Amino acid sequence: MSEVMNVAAIFGEDVFNDTVMQERLPKKVYKDLKKMIEEGKELDLATADVIAHEMKEWAIEKGATHYTHWFQPLTGVTAEKHDSFISAPMPNGKVLMSFSGKELIKGEPDASSFPSGGLRATFEARGYTAWDCTSPAFVRHDAAGATLCIPTAFCSYTGEALDQKTPLLRSMQAINEQSLRLLRLFGNTTAKKVTPSVGPEQEYFLVDAEKFMQRKDLIYTGRTLFGAMPPKGQELDDHYFGTIRQRIAGFMKEVNEELWKVGVTAKTQHNEVAPAQHELAPIYAECNVAVDHNHLVMQTLKRVACKHGMKCLLHEKPFAGVNGSGKHNNWSITTDDGKNLLDPGKTPHENVQFLLVLTCILKAVDEHAALLRESAADPGNDHRLGANEAPPAIISIFLGEQLEDVIEQLIDTGEATHSLKGGVLETGVSTLPDVAKDATDRNRTSPFAFTGNKFEFRMVGSRDSIASPNVVLNTIVAEAFAEACDVLENAEDFDKAVHDLIKKYATEHHRIVFNGDGYADAWVEEAERRGLPNIKSMVESISALTTDKTIKLFERFHVFTEAELRSRAEIKYENYAKVINIEAKTMIDMASKQIIPAIMKYTKTLADTVIAVKEAGADASVQAEALAEVSGLLKEAKEALKALEDITEKACAMEEGKEQAEFYKFDVFPAMEALRAPVDKLEMIVDKEAWPMPSYGDLMFEV
Ligand code: ADP
Numbered sequence: 169m170s171e172v173m174n175v176a177a178i179f180g181e182d183v184f185n186d187t188v189m190q191e192r193l194p195k196k197v198y199k200d201l202k203k204m205i206e207e208g209k210e211l212d213l214a215t216a217d218v219i220a221h222e223m224k225e226w227a228i229e230k231g232a233t234h235y236t237h238w239f240q241p242l243t244g245v246t247a248e249k250h251d252s253f254i255s256a257p258m259p260n261g262k263v264l265m266s267f268s269g270k271e272l273i274k275g276e277p278d279a280s281s282f283p284s285g286g287l288r289a290t291f292e293a294r295g296y297t298a299w300d301c302t303s304p305a306f307v308r309h310d311a312a313g314a315t316l317c318i319p320t321a322f323c324s325y326t327g328e329a330l331d332q333k334t335p336l337l338r339s340m341q342a343i344n345e346q347s348l349r350l351l352r353l354f355g356n357t358t359a360k361k362v363t364p365s366v367g368p369e370q371e372y373f374l375v376d377a378e379k380f381m382q383r384k385d386l387i388y389t390g391r392t393l394f395g396a397m398p399p400k401g402q403e404l405d406d407h408y409f410g411t412i413r414q415r416i417a418g419f420m421k422e423v424n425e426e427l428w429k430v431g432v433t434a435k436t437q438h439n440e441v442a443p444a445q446h447e448l449a450p451i452y453a454e455c456n457v458a459v460d461h462n463h464l465v466m467q468t469l470k471r472v473a474c475k476h477g478m479k480c481l482l483h484e485k486p487f488a489g490v491n492g493s494g495k496h497n498n499w500s501i502t503t504d505d506g507k508n509l510l511d512p513g514k515t516p517h518e519n520v521q522f523l524l525v526l527t528c529i530l531k532a533v534d535e536h537a538a539l540l541r542e543s544a545a546d547p548g549n550d551h552r553l554g555a556n557e558a559p560p561a562i563i564s565i566f567l568g569e570q571l572e573d574v575i576e577q578l579i580d581t582g583e584a585t586h587s588l589k590g591g592v593l594e595t596g597v598s599t600l601p602d603v604a605k606d607a608t609d610r611n612r613t614s615p616f617a618f619t620g621n622k623f624e625f626r627m628v629g630s631r632d633s634i635a636s637p638n639v640v641l642n643t644i645v646a647e648a649f650a651e652a653c654d655v656l657e658n659a660e661d662f663d664k665a666v667h668d669l670i671k672k673y674a675t676e677h678h679r680i681v682f683n684g685d686g687y688a689d690a691w692v693e694e695a696e697r698r699g700l701p702n703i704k705s706m707v708e709s710i711s712a713l714t715t716d717k718t719i720k721l722f723e724r725f726h727v728f729t730e731a732e733l734r735s736r737a738e739i740k741y742e743n744y745a746k747v748i749n750i751e752a753k754t755m756i757d758m759a760s761k762q763i764i765p766a767i768m769k770y771t772k773t774l775a776d777t778v779i780a781v782k783e784a785g786a787d788a789s790v791q792a793e794a795l796a797e798v799s800g801l802l803k804e805a806k807e808a809l810k811a812l813e814d815i816t817e818k819a820c821a822m823e824e825g826k827e828q829a830e831f832y833k834f835d836v837f838p839a840m841e842a843l844r845a846p847v848d849k850l851e852m853i854v855d856k857e858a859w860p861m862p863s864y865g866d867l868m869f870e871v
């Protein structure tokens with residue numbers, strides 16, 4: 169028997185959470201800290217010293233020797249620089265373990281090597297990390313021992329955001345302020361704070377580590393750059409929700425345990441659509457904690473996979489032709505007294521506040537569709553959005569039958585008089601209970617779906633931080649609320665004004681609502697008729713960051729300055745170019761050093777066979793045909809390789825920026841595809857023994 173895990177006991181045991189703070193901190197200090205967390209009040213250094221001291225003592229009891237400011241630069245992953253707690257040796261040659269308030273609050277990593285998009289000239293390389301007290305510190309155990317991790321924001325000397333967290337916190341302030349304005353209009357005088365709640369569902373692949381190590385494409389780029397489809401893919405749908413194999417189950421158990429210890433509410437786990445694909449979802453949390461936790465989830469998946477002899481692939485499209493991985497960003501807005509602004513209640517048509525919130529969101533998403541699309545753009549996601557897999561690159565909103573009906577009533581008559589009911593689902597089997605049915609069925613193809621009391625933004629890439637999409641969601645909805653409040657606060661007849669506004673928004677932005685099949689070609693045409701943007705790639709989406717509309721939006725709510733937006737656009741162009749450059753070079757390397765030599769050897773074997781068979785006096789036409797076919801494809805591959813080498817060299821020589829990124833997208837990328845095509849054909853016909861790396865089948869079905 170394996171030992172029993174006491175989940176309730178281990179949950180959060182490595183987190184400096186409220187319980188620990190209450191136990192350890194002097195009452196006054198605890199109160200000041202809570203004020204800072206809840207109301208954003210300043211903390212004086214003396215108080216910070218006390219907190220730091222207690223935090224250190226607690227961490228040392230957990231075995232920590234080091235601390236780190238844990239931050240999220242614009243590299244897409246988290247960064248950390250470890251400092252041990254030791255002080256300078258005393259006269260007796262011993263050291264103390266120390267940690268000051270100053271060290272807790274502020275760090276100064278030499279940050280010149282992080283992307284800043286020109287915001288921070290290298291001669292002024294100062295970057296500061298600042299403690300985000302709204303996301304709890306935790307102790308992480310790994311091969312380095314135990315480390316106290318302090319979630320921090322990362323800014324330049326002049327206060328510009330160099331990270332994901334700073335704008336996220338700013339956007340949370342914006343939606344807080346505007347939601348409170350809106351709530352007051354509806355007579356809510358008690359709510360003090362409104363926060364976005366976020367629950368991200370994380371998809372990932374697991375492959376055997378030994379096989380992974382035999383593929384340079386997986387090692388360098390996280391995805392396969394060559395690879396023919398195995399005879400069996402996902403067509404039988406037998407993997408989705410299938411029984412979890414023992415090796416995977418053991419992995420999941422350890423992932424859960426590690427996550428629970430650091431306070432991540434790992435909740436749901438299951439096999440996904442593709443072979444070797446899985447999903448993990450936590451219970452939703454406050455937006456910025458959810459973002460931090462999602463980073464922890466991704467890191468934990470990777471670390472634990474290694475311990476189990478596997479590799480976790482977080483790339484959006486590790487295998488061409490097979491379902492890719494995304495992240496569903498579930499988002500709602502909640503007051504500090506526990507009310508969800510997106511809860512329609514049983515009779516949504518009577519819930520005026522809800523209808524205003526809903527139509528504001530329709531307006532926000534319609535007006536900023538391109539920006540929302542951009543927030544999910546990363547090089548890997550180009551293989552999903554608008555490519556051969558859904559969700560499509562077109563932003564639309566799924567409302568479901570019940571709400572769509574209410575909206576239509578509003579548009580038609582200006583009045584919504586009834587709501588469609590859910591009813592009972594009759595199973596027709598007397599021993600099964602009749603289950604209460606939701607008023608609305610699910611839709612799996614919409615990029616932005618209303619799912620009962622939250623919106624689910626399904627475009628986000630599996631590897632990407634969920635910070636950007638939440639920054640955008642928070643800010644565009646804050647803007648819509650602000651504009652509604654601007655009208656309603658001055659209205660003489662509130663009831664009439666709110667009624668008119670809801671109707672106006674519903675009518676003007678109805679085009680963004682689409683309840684049909686988002687994967688169908690007909691939708692692409694329909695969306696075009698409606699004038700909805702269809703932005704197919706990352707490179708084409710980046711300009712949405714710097715339009716007048718976007719700059720105005722973010723400046724109004726102090727989320728980004730124009731300079732910050734321009735720097736982010738620049739970083740994105742550079743990032744795209746770099747990623748494709750690495751992929752192209754990896755292809756060149758694999759093709760010239762592994763694949764082409766292997767095929768040459770193989771053609772020699774074939775040629776020897778042809779001669780031997782002929783000499784033996786038999787018919788060698790089959791062997792000769794095989795040789796001709798392989799040699800033909802080999803020639804094609806060799807030419808495509810040369811073309812890719814030339815064009816990559818040209819791309820490398822270009823100046824960094826938009827034009828270079830476009831060149832990688834529209835010139836280098838097709839050259840990569842052109843090399844891949846003959847190589848994949850060769851893989852199908854060349855003797856398996858002769859192929860220099862594990863196949864798709866080996867990787868996906870033999871984990
Ligand atoms: P699905 O119907 O998509 O399978 P689940 O109920 O399993 O949805 O939830 C998916 C994710 O959405 C989970 O992380 C869950 O905690 C989160 N979630 C549920 N309710 C809310 C909410 N009100 N706001 C934000 N996220 C939520």
Ligand code: MG
Binds near residue numbers: 369496624
């Ligand atoms: Mg979901």
